[in-house]
Amino acid sequence: xxxxxxxxxxxxxxxxxxxxxxxxxxxxxxxxxxxxxxxxxxxxxxxxxxxxxxxxxxxxxxxxxxxxxxxxxxxxxxxxxxxxxxxxxxxxxxxxxxxxxxxxxxxxxxxxxxxxxxxxxxxxxxxxxxxxxxxxxxxxxxxxxxxxxxxxxxxxxxxxxxxxxxxxxxxxxxxxxxxxxxxxxxxxxxxxxxxxxxxxxxxxxxxxxxxxxxxxxxxxxxxxxxxxxxxxxxxxxxxxxxxxxxxxxxxxxxxxxxxxxxxxxxxxxxxxxxxxxxxxxxxxx
Amino acid sequence: xxxxxxxxxxxxxxxxxxxxxxxxxxxxxxxxxxxxxxxxxxxxxxxxxxxxxxxxxxxxxxxxxxxxxxxxxxxxxxxxxxxxxxxxxxxxxxxxxxxxxxxxxxxxxxxxxxxxxxxxxxxxxxxxxxxxxxxxxxxxxxxxxxxxxxxxxxxxxxxxxxxxxxxxxxxxxxxxxxxxxxxxxxxxxxxxxxxxxxxxxxxxxxxxxxxxxxxxxxxxxxxxxxxxxxxxxxxxxxxxxxxxxxxxxxxxxxxxxxxxxxxxxxxxxxxxxxxxxxxxxxxxxxxxxxxxxxxxxxxxxxxxxxxxxxxxxxxxxxxxxxxxxxxxxxxxxxxxxxxxxxxxxxxxxxxxxxxxxxxxxxxxxxxxxxxxxxxxxxxxxxxxxxxxxxxxxxxxxxxxxxxxxxxxxxxxxxxxxxxxxxxxxxxxxxxxxxxxxxxxxxxxxxxxxxxxxxxxxxxxxxxxxxxxxxxxxxxxxxxxxxxxxxxxxxxxxxxxxxxxxxxxxxxxxxxxxxxxxxxxxxxxxxxxxxxxxxxxxxxxxxxxxxxxxxxxxxxxxxxxxxxxxxxxxxxxxxxxxxxxxxxxxxxxxxxxxxxxxxxxxxxxxxxxxxxxxxxxx
Numbered sequence: 001x002x003x004x005x006x007x008x009x010x011x012x013x014x015x016x017x018x019x020x021x022x023x024x025x026x027x028x029x030x031x032x033x034x035x036x037x038x039x040x041x042x043x044x045x046x047x048x049x050x051x052x053x054x055x056x057x058x059x060x061x062x063x064x065x066x067x068x069x070x071x072x073x074x075x076x077x078x079x080x081x082x083x084x085x086x087x088x089x090x091x092x093x094x095x096x097x098x099x100x101x102x103x104x105x106x107x108x109x110x111x112x113x114x115x116x117x118x119x120x121x122x123x124x125x126x127x128x129x130x131x132x133x134x135x136x137x138x139x140x141x142x143x144x145x146x147x148x149x150x151x152x153x154x155x156x157x158x159x160x161x162x163x164x165x166x167x168x169x170x171x172x173x174x175x176x177x178x179x180x181x182x183x184x185x186x187x188x189x190x191x192x193x194x195x196x197x198x199x200x201x202x203x204x205x206x207x208x209x210x211x212x213x214x215x216x217x218x219x220x221x222x223x224x225x226x227x228x229x230x231x232x233x234x235x236x237x238x239x240x241x242x243x244x245x246x247x248x249x250x251x252x253x254x255x256x257x258x259x260x261x262x263x264x265x266x267x268x269x270x271x272x273x274x275x276x277x278x279x280x281x282x283x284x285x
Numbered sequence: 286x287x288x289x290x291x292x293x294x295x296x297x298x299x300x301x302x303x304x305x306x307x308x309x310x311x312x313x314x315x316x317x318x319x320x321x322x323x324x325x326x327x328x329x330x331x332x333x334x335x336x337x338x339x340x341x342x343x344x345x346x347x348x349x350x351x352x353x354x355x356x357x358x359x360x361x362x363x364x365x366x367x368x369x370x371x372x373x374x375x376x377x378x379x380x381x382x383x384x385x386x387x388x389x390x391x392x393x394x395x396x397x398x399x400x401x402x403x404x405x406x407x408x409x410x411x412x413x414x415x416x417x418x419x420x421x422x423x424x425x426x427x428x429x430x431x432x433x434x435x436x437x438x439x440x441x442x443x444x445x446x447x448x449x450x451x452x453x454x455x456x457x458x459x460x461x462x463x464x465x466x467x468x469x470x471x472x473x474x475x476x477x478x479x480x481x482x483x484x485x486x487x488x489x490x491x492x493x494x495x496x497x498x499x500x501x502x503x504x505x506x507x508x509x510x511x512x513x514x515x516x517x518x519x520x521x522x523x524x525x526x527x528x529x530x531x532x533x534x535x536x537x538x539x540x541x542x543x544x545x546x547x548x549x550x551x552x553x554x555x556x557x558x559x560x561x562x563x564x565x566x567x568x569x570x571x572x573x574x575x576x577x578x579x580x581x582x583x584x585x586x587x588x589x590x591x592x593x594x595x596x597x598x599x600x601x602x603x604x605x606x607x608x609x610x611x612x613x614x615x616x617x618x619x620x621x622x623x624x625x626x627x628x629x630x631x632x633x634x635x636x637x638x639x640x641x642x643x644x645x646x647x648x649x650x651x652x653x654x655x656x657x658x659x660x661x662x663x664x665x666x667x668x669x670x671x672x673x674x675x676x677x678x679x680x681x682x683x684x685x686x687x688x689x690x691x692x693x694x695x696x697x698x699x700x701x702x703x704x705x706x707x708x709x710x711x712x713x714x715x716x717x718x719x720x721x722x723x724x725x726x727x728x729x730x731x732x733x734x735x736x737x738x739x740x741x742x743x744x745x746x747x748x749x750x751x752x753x754x755x756x757x758x759x760x761x762x763x764x765x766x767x768x769x770x771x772x773x774x775x776x777x778x779x780x781x782x783x784x785x786x787x788x789x790x791x792x793x794x795x796x797x798x799x800x801x802x803x804x805x806x807x808x809x810x811x812x813x814x815x816x817x818x819x820x821x822x823x824x825x826x827x828x829x830x831x832x833x834x835x836x837x838x839x840x841x842x843x844x845x846x847x848x849x850x851x852x853x854x855x856x857x858x859x860x861x862x863x864x865x866x867x868x869x870x871x872x873x874x875x876x877x878x879x880x881x882x883x884x885x886x887x888x889x890x891x892x893x894x895x896x897x898x899x900x901x902x
Contacts, residue, residue, distance in 0.1 A: 021899075022896075024895075025892045025895040025896055025899070026892060028891070028892075028895060029887075029888045029889075029891040029892035029895065030888055032887065032888065032891050033884045033885065033887050033888035033891070034884070036883070036884045036887045036888075037880055037881065037883075037884035040879075040880035040883050040884060041875070041877075041880050043880075044872070044875035044876075044879070044880055045871065045872060045873075045875060046867055046868060046869075046870050046871065046872075047853075047866075047867070047869065047870035047872070048870075048875070048876075048879060049867075050879045050880040050882075050883040050884075051879035051882075051883070053883055054879065054882050054883035054886050056679075056684070056685070056686060056687045056688045057678055057687075057688055057689075058687065059682075059687065059688075059689045059693065060678060060688075060689060060690060060693040060696075063693050063696050063697045063700065064696070064865075064866045064867050065867050066697070066700040066701060069700035069701060069704055069864065069865075070700075070793055070809075070864040070865040072704070073704040073705050073791045073810070073864055074791060074793060074809050074810055074864065077793070077809050079865070079867065079868065080795070080865075080867050080868035083867055083868075093887065097891045097894070097895075100891070100895055101895065101898050104895050104898065104899050105899070108899060166619070167619050167620070167621050167625075170621065171621055234900055237897075237900065238897060238900070241893050241896075241897050242622060243622055244893065247685055253882045253885050253886065256885075256886060256889060257885055257886075257888075257889050259889075260888075260889025260890065260892055260893055261889070261892070263893050263896070264892045264893055264895075264896045267893070267896030267897060267899070267900050268896060270900060271899060271900060
């Protein structure tokens with residue numbers, strides 16, 4: 001528990017670093033929103049579609065854009081002139097969102113070295129640390145992809161072995177999945193932290209350190225407890241985000257934007273807390 | 286509105302189809318009556334039946350034959366003509382050939398003479414309809430009485446009927462007379478896309494099942510007797526109906542509430558799986574709204590009881606079907622985060638099936654030959670009834686982050702599949718189940734909705750009420766509907782029915798251009814439907830409203846010197862049969878507020894998603 005408090009303290013003292021984790025998502029989403037705005041502007045030349053879409057009527061609006069149906073029934077006819085550019089721009093907005101996941105992963109790899117250095121009390125400038133550790137962090141991110149590919153179905157399988165039924169049972173299984181995934185995630189972040197703290201750029205060694213952290217006698221109990229607690233926090237955050245998806249559209253645009261940004265900031269802080277906890281566990285071992 | 290109606294009248298320049306017969310005299314509701322005794326063999330999933338069938342020859346001629354339907358033979362094997370049409374599947378169900386269904390008539394006697402009547406293959410035929418010669422002709426106006434014995438093997442639940450574990454739903458389970466209408470037998474075999482058609486009569490069912498079973502059937506529940514052999518016998522009686530179906534399951538939870546629908550008391554009997562009891566209020570509410578709405582609009586519900594059966598999920602193939610006084614529905618979807626109430630799947634199915642209590646259970650059109658007269662009607666009624674309780678654009682999905690109206694579902698079917706398909710085709714002539722569904726349900730309901738919006742809710746409801754009153758307890762066809770509507774509305778609907786119902790016409794309007802004070806509207810497609818036009822002006826003055834009869838391909842608009850800001854065709858969304866609504870509006874300077882808000886919401890959601898994904902991995 002002391003480890004967890006120290007991790008929380010470290011994260012709070014460096015809370016500005018959460019902003020660094022928040023900004024890439026903000027930039028990407030703003031870029032995507034710009035394309036969406038241009039698309040909506042084109043679309044609205046043919047009616048108040050953006051209002052209908054934003055207020056939840058997107059499926060009905062989508063039905064009305066089945067212009068291929070018109071072409072099939074009336075060969076030679078064309079869709080409304082602004083429909084094609086609107087479709088291109090809205091598709092671009094979605095594509096930016098999808099590609100954003102990769103960019104976000106790159107940004108995290110870039111920032112993680114700097115954040116871990118700062119959490120360790122290193123004197124080097126933040127951006128210099130980021131640049132210094134970018135290569136190993138990127139390689140490490142690629143290295144752990146297969147671990148996730150194996151771990152996610154295993155965690156799902158284990159979670160769904162829980163003898164629970166109904167909606168509450170489903171939620172319990174999702175929670176168990178979140179906790180198990182949080183544990184795996186924590187082990188891997190341990191490896192990431194060990195590279196920086198031990199000044200060792202070997203990603204294979206870091207992965208071994210991470211996966212082994214859970215069985216090392218000195219760290220097993222605090223590590224498991226801490227990662228499970230953090231996994232629980234992540235699960236609560238995920239549930240809150242899902243609830244926000246459900247509830248926020250009923251709000252007007254200003255409070256909706258505020259909720260979205262607060263949720264994004266909370267997510268960024270949990271990532272910072274995870275790195276801080278990894279740092280403390282490596283130190284403790 | 287008046288101009289619209291006048292313009293619709295102008296469409297009536299084309300020759301009429303053959304006019305329909307007018308209904309002759311008082312309707313008869315005692316043509317085909319049944320007194321059936323059925324005993325469930327719970328282990329073998331068989332029904333052993335016996336009974337008496339009476340039939341009155343209402344035609345002008347003496348009859349030397351009768352036709353009997355043996356529906357369950359459709360499931361005799363994977364090689365029946367029905368099964369070949371269905372390609373071994375029906376909706377979401379796949380036929381399990383290890384558990385076939387069949388019906389074997391073991392005795393059929395003409396009580397007038399005592400003669401045993403001869404069925405093909407001694408009654409063990411593979412056909413779904415058989416011709417049975419009468420030893421003595423049945424003169425016009427005379428009654429035929431038959432005694433019958435048979436055995437029905439229920440299939441594993443498939444296409445509305447069968448068993449799943451110890452759940453039983455018996456639909457189309459007994460030997461049934463084909464309909465004799467307008468002087469001829471309906472001899473069309475049962476097809477995979479077809480439903481049913483029968484004459485009215487009274488039904489007495491005496492049902493014997495193991496004592497642990499809870500039963501339900503259409504009709505008033507009568508005496509219940511516990512037998513010495515561990516079975517229970519329950520009697521059901523119904524009048525002015527065309528069918529009887531029943532269900533039995535030890536696990537049924539039976540709930541009853543009485544509702545008042547237009548001053549008439551109706552018992553709603555719910556038969557639910559145990560896990561569905563917590564959704565009982567949803568079922569009751571949907572049933573009450575449907576009964577009340579349809580009773581107001583199309584005449585009082587005529588029976589004392591309505592049974593609503595929700596089969597358990599493993600017997601979902603028995604759900605979503607209608608019988609007179611009994612409907613089967615589905616179980617509600619369970620979702621976390623309070624989403625369950627926002628998805629109205631139960632309501633849609635229940636209301637749709639209850640709509641059938643009017644069309645075709647009271648207005649018995651031929652569901653097989655002209656399915657749109659019941660399915661198109663039922664979906665149109667569903668759109669209307671659901672729209673009474675929720676905003677029409679959120680009638681089936683009403684969640685904070687998304688909504689959907691039932692009419693949009695029909696629009697999707699229409700645009701995606703059935704834009705050019707004739708609605709009034711025999712069901713077996715559609716190339717696929719999807720084409721059948723999209724046309725009969727989708728385009729059929731949109732056609733009625735278009736007429737409603739063209740003529741106004743009150744006027745069109747009165748016209749459909751007049752049709753229902755005129756044809757209640759009879760067998761109308763599409764031509765009869767057209768004649769009745771024309772009579773009520775005082776306008777010819779010839780072009781509408783010829784183009785959209787019997788034909789393959791389509792229509793699309795588009796705003797072609799706006800240049801200063803002038804604009805161009807274009808019509809694409811064959812159907813010249815009248816349409817409203819609204820012109821918004823750049824000076825902020827009152828919009829100019831116009832009506833166009835749509836007879837020409839192009840309409841040139843000139844505001845006489847006032848600059849145009851936007852032009853909208855069909856601004857009130859009346860033409861549900863239009864092909865493309867995305868070109869109905871052209872506005873030169875759309876308001877920036879909504880598009881900024883939409884982009885803002887997109888940004889917020891995407892940012893949260895990115896954080897969530899980053900957190901997971």
